[in-house]
Amino acid sequence: MEIILSSVLWFALFGGLFGIALAFFSKVFYVKTDEKVEAVRANLPGANCAGCGFSSCDACAAAIAEGKADINACTVADDAAHAAIAEVMGLEAKKSVRMRAQVMCSGTSDLARKKYEYDGAPDCISATRLSGGARECPYGCVGLGTCAAACKFNAIHIVNGVAAIDYNSCRGCGACVKACPKHIIDLIPFDARHWVGCRCLDRGALVRNYCDVGCIGCKICEKNCPVGAITVVDSVAKIDYEKCTGCGLCEEKCPRKIIWSGKAQSEDGIVRGNEDLRADFGRNTKIENEDK
Secondary structure, X not given: OHHHHHHHHHHHHHHHHHHHHHHHHHHHXXXXXXXXHHHHHOOOOOOOOOOOOOOOHHHHHHHHHOOXXXXXXXXXXXXXXXXXXXXXXXXXXXXXXXXXXXXXXXXXXXXXXXXXXXXXXXXXXXXHOOOOOOEOOOOOOOOOOHHHHHOOOOOEEEEOOEEEEOOOOOOOOOHHHHHOOOOOEEEEEOOOOEEEOOOOOOOHHHHHHHEOOOOOOOOHHHHHOOOOOEEEEOOEEEEOOOOOOOOOHHHHHOOOOOEEEOOOOHHHOOOEEOOOOOOOOOOOOOEEOOOO
């Protein structure tokens, strides 16, 4: 019994001494947190998506507080959060342009041709190391979901062999853009009405062999655009969103039907909006998920 009591007393004594030592050293080595950093951090979403270019929301907050990053550095935060950060920094709030990710490929399983059947790790990067992937098109979506795995907001799904964006969930962080080994995902303005669903840089004759919908660089869209917002560069059409008025002539005239809009053909198996996108960000675009 005496041994047990003695042990308990020694434990209590050493515990008390260690507690005092910890309290002392915590005071000695205490690093005061910048209140401005904490105030900025309180207005960041905490997703740690790295869309801002920093490793975490804490790092982003510190950079903003130190004046090393713009008050709108966080692409996920909304205008209200940016306004609060601006107030903390004593700066005037700036309205941000909401962006969304868009997959610039329409080569679904029934439209794009394959070189072989891939049976390996379910990862786009691994697949591209084997002759550039299973699909004939060297620029097409691999469709194994590396972008979806990188998305912190569950905004990307593989539908009929192609990555597709759920606009309601997308926060425009750009994680999918960085993750895609084919570089076929772009950030475009949220209210962009049209996009070119192809990124193939090869000539039209080759594109026709790759899939049934790829851009062949015919320039019909370019010739019909009344404001010069769409041009063919390196055999593929590209839209200048600062010029585009959303008139829809390019979509109407395209012989390959590779220019899509918010009302475009959902029956092809790619997730698209079923109504026109508007600049009114308070209104979410309804998304249809149809997997054939």
